[in-house]
Amino acid sequence: MAEELSTFMEARKENGVHMPINNVVQPLLTDLYQITMAYAYWKSGKMEDQAVFDLFFRKNPFRGEFTVYAGLEECVKFLQNFHYSSSDIAYLRGTFPSIDEGFWTYLSNIDASQVSLHSMPEGYIVFPKTPLLRVEGPLPVVQLLETTLLNLINYASLVATNAARFRIAVGNKIKLLEFGLRRAQGPDGALSASKYCYIGGFDGTSNVLAGKQFGIPVYGTHAHAFVSSFKSVEDVKENSNGGSCIKVDQFKALVLHWLPQVCSILNVIENETNKGELAAFIAYAVAFPTTCLCLLDTYSVIRSGLPNFLAVALALDDLGYKAVGVRLDSGDLAYLSKKCRAAFKTIAKEFSKSWMESFVIVASNDINEDTLRSLKEQGHEIDSFGIGTHLVTCQKQPALGCVFKLVAVNDEPRMKLSEEVQKINLPGRKDVYRLYSAEGLAVLDLVQLTNEEPPQVGVKMMVRHPLVESKRAYVCPHKTELLHKQYWGPDGVMQNFPTLEELKERTAWSLKTLRPDIKRELNPTPYKVSVTDTMYHFLHELWLDHVPIGELT
Ligand SMILES: Nc1ncnc2c1ncn2[C@@H]1O[C@H](COP(=O)(O)OP(=O)(O)OP(=O)(O)O)[C@@H](O)[C@H]1O
Ligand SMILES: O=P(O)(O)OC[C@H]1O[C@H](OP(=O)(O)OP(=O)(O)O)[C@H](O)[C@@H]1O
Numbered sequence: 251m252a253e254e255l256s257t258f259m260e261a262r263k264e265n266g267v268h269m270p271i272n273n274v275v276q277p278l279l280t281d282l283y284q285i286t287m288a289y290a291y292w293k294s295g296k297m298e299d300q301a302v303f304d305l306f307f308r309k310n311p312f313r314g315e316f317t318v319y320a321g322l323e324e325c326v327k328f329l330q331n332f333h334y335s336s337s338d339i340a341y342l343r344g345t346f347p348s349i350d351e352g353f354w355t356y357l358s359n360i361d362a363s364q365v366s367l368h369s370m371p372e373g374y375i376v377f378p379k380t381p382l383l384r385v386e387g388p389l390p391v392v393q394l395l396e397t398t399l400l401n402l403i404n405y406a407s408l409v410a411t412n413a414a415r416f417r418i419a420v421g422n423k424i425k426l427l428e429f430g431l432r433r434a435q436g437p438d439g440a441l442s443a444s445k446y447c448y449i450g451g452f453d454g455t456s457n458v459l460a461g462k463q464f465g466i467p468v469y470g471t472h473a474h475a476f477v478s479s480f481k482s483v484e485d486v487k488e489n490s491n492g493g494s495c496i497k498v499d500q501f502k503a504l505v506l507h508w509l510p511q512v513c514s515i516l517n518v519i520e521n522e523t524n525k526g527e528l529a530a531f532i533a534y535a536v537a538f539p540t541t542c543l544c545l546l547d548t549y550s551v552i553r554s555g556l557p558n559f560l561a562v563a564l565a566l567d568d569l570g571y572k573a574v575g576v577r578l579d580s581g582d583l584a585y586l587s588k589k590c591r592a593a594f595k596t597i598a599k600e601f602s603k604s605w606m607e608s609f610v611i612v613a614s615n616d617i618n619e620d621t622l623r624s625l626k627e628q629g630h631e632i633d634s635f636g637i638g639t640h641l642v643t644c645q646k647q648p649a650l651g652c653v654f655k656l657v658a659v660n661d662e663p664r665m666k667l668s669e670e671v672q673k674i675n676l677p678g679r680k681d682v683y684r685l686y687s688a689e690g691l692a693v694l695d696l697v698q699l700t701n702e703e704p705p706q707v708g709v710k711m712m713v714r715h716p717l718v719e720s721k722r723a724y725v726c727p728h729k730t731e732l733l734h735k736q737y738w739g740p741d742g743v744m745q746n747f748p749t750l751e752e753l754k755e756r757t758a759w760s761l762k763t764l765r766p767d768i769k770r771e772l773n774p775t776p777y778k779v780s781v782t783d784t785m786y787h788f789l790h791e792l793w794l795d796h797v798p799i800g801e802l803t
């Protein structure tokens with residue numbers, strides 16, 4: 251067995267073992283009860299029982315009606331590397347001192363070589379109660395995968411969905427930057443957020459490691475500390491080691507030449523502009539003459555930041571450089587952005603520098619989906635939003651609630667009953683098809699047993715609500731798509747994984763296949779998840795079989 255295992259590990263290497271997003275992702279990153287159950291399965295001779303588990307969620311997040319599916323590639327990497335090390339076994343042995351010795355031999359020899367994993371495509375829009383993942387294999391082994399798979403899918407999908415909602419709220423023209431590292435739930439939360447927000451529709455991140463690790467474009471401006479670290483223009487000195495292309499003294503003189511003119515045009519009292527802030531902008535421009543973007547709100551956007559920036563921008567222009575723009579990080583962002591744009595236009599006109607009209611305006615400060623919608627309604631001049639806390643912590647809804655449920659053992663269906671009808675899960679080994687209209691819009695997702703005939707293009711069929719008998723409809727699909735593909739099997743990885751860029755495009759495409767009323771913010775229409783007539787009867791017969799008939803006394 252040990253030899254078989256090492257051959258298997260070699261084969262996996264040949265297929266290219268990918269590094270997980272975080273090496274904390276390992277078999278012991280699980281709940282204790284998975285190990286406890288594995289032992290009890292082993293004790294009762296269930297090692298070879300063949301189980302089917304579904305991973306799904308019950309309700310879309312953020313009071314919405316769609317979810318972006320993310321985290322799949324990490325699940326496959328987890329399966330690739332699934333193996334208990336000798337130190338894992340030693341630790342567990344200490345935790346369960348009275349366990350039969352044979353179990354440790356069993357546990358140290360298991361891996362995912364007998365597991366198969368079917369999944370929806372990562373990046374697709376997905377819906378409640380449909381299996382995102384179908385995981386099959388020896389009961390104890392698949393059981394041992396539960397918690398880690400849930401951990402890998404839940405946050406990834408939640409934050410990708412949040413990002414997609416922010417994207418929908420602003421439209422496609424505005425740049426969205428993820429600034430959440432400092433506020434995220436720990437280092438892994440931050441890295442995952444950067445990665446999955448990019449898939450969901452963000453254009454870049456401030457997180458440098460995410461840039462290095464995933465190739466996500468990195469962006470950044472500067473902070474208030476940089477501004478308040480300077481007190482006067484004299485604070486900016488030439489660095490004798492620097493060899494900068496701009497001579498500091500010459501640049502200061504140019505800026506001080508422009509400042510009174512700018513102040514007079516903008517009706518600002520020159521003495522009220524903060525000279526420490528001016529110094530900071532000068533220092534930043536000297537360091538980054540081609541990418542100069544200044545934070546305006548340390549003292550007063552209108553009475554200080556704006557004239558200071560414009561004086562620096564005009565001085566840069568004298569030297570042949572184009573400043574990039576400004577960032578606003580407090581106050582009424584709609585109002586201030588309009589004020590900034592108006593000032594840019596005035597200066598552009600006054601000095602015949604038409605390109606200055608379109609200086610970039612970045613806004614940040616506690617922005618959430620509602621702020622984005624409200625700003626849009628008010629009208630604003632913001633080109634780019636930097637968003638941290640609300641995005642990465644998913645403040646509106648902190649968890650997606652994916653679950654992992656047993657649906658079959660040795661080809662016999664299993665279902666978990668619940669007092670709450672909505673919590674009943676669909677038993678059996680199932681596939682999911684997406685049915686499309688002639689316009690290319692998704693009409694419904696159809697859940698059926700794997701041994702049923704697939705739905706046929708151009709053939710009218712009846713589909714049913716899984717629980718409500720009276721809810722039935724005929725549908726004649728223009729296109730059908732089997733959403734489940736096998737990603738992992740005995741030979742290892744079975745599909746090529748898309749790049750992050752391709753995933754991002756896929757998500758944008760998948761969102762376009764959704765009707766607008768399903769995506770709207772207020773009272774969105776639920777997307778239909780249906781079952782075949784066969785699946786309906788299969789579910790309801792099994793349900794009746796499982797529910798005891800009460801006796802009234
Ligand atoms: N025009 C606007 N419409 C709706 N919400 C806005 C608008 N402008 C800013 N906001 C939001 O209002 C809130 C303002 O918060 P708050 O009053 O705490 O910030 P501030 O005092 O302006 O800045 P800070 O405390 O960070 O210096 C932020 O969440 C911001 O995103
Ligand atoms: O507001 P978020 O969406 O989380 O975006 C990130 C925030 O982080 C930065 O400053 P920080 O909040 O650390 O300090 P500040 O609020 O005092 O500017 C930045 O200026 C943003 O305000």
Ligand SMILES: O=C(O)c1cccnc1
Nearest residue numbers: 429456469470471472636
């Ligand atoms: O680059 C920025 O402006 C930035 C980055 C992270 C957080 N707040 C702002």
Ligand SMILES: [Mg+2]
Nearest residue numbers: 579614615616
């Ligand atoms: Mg802030």
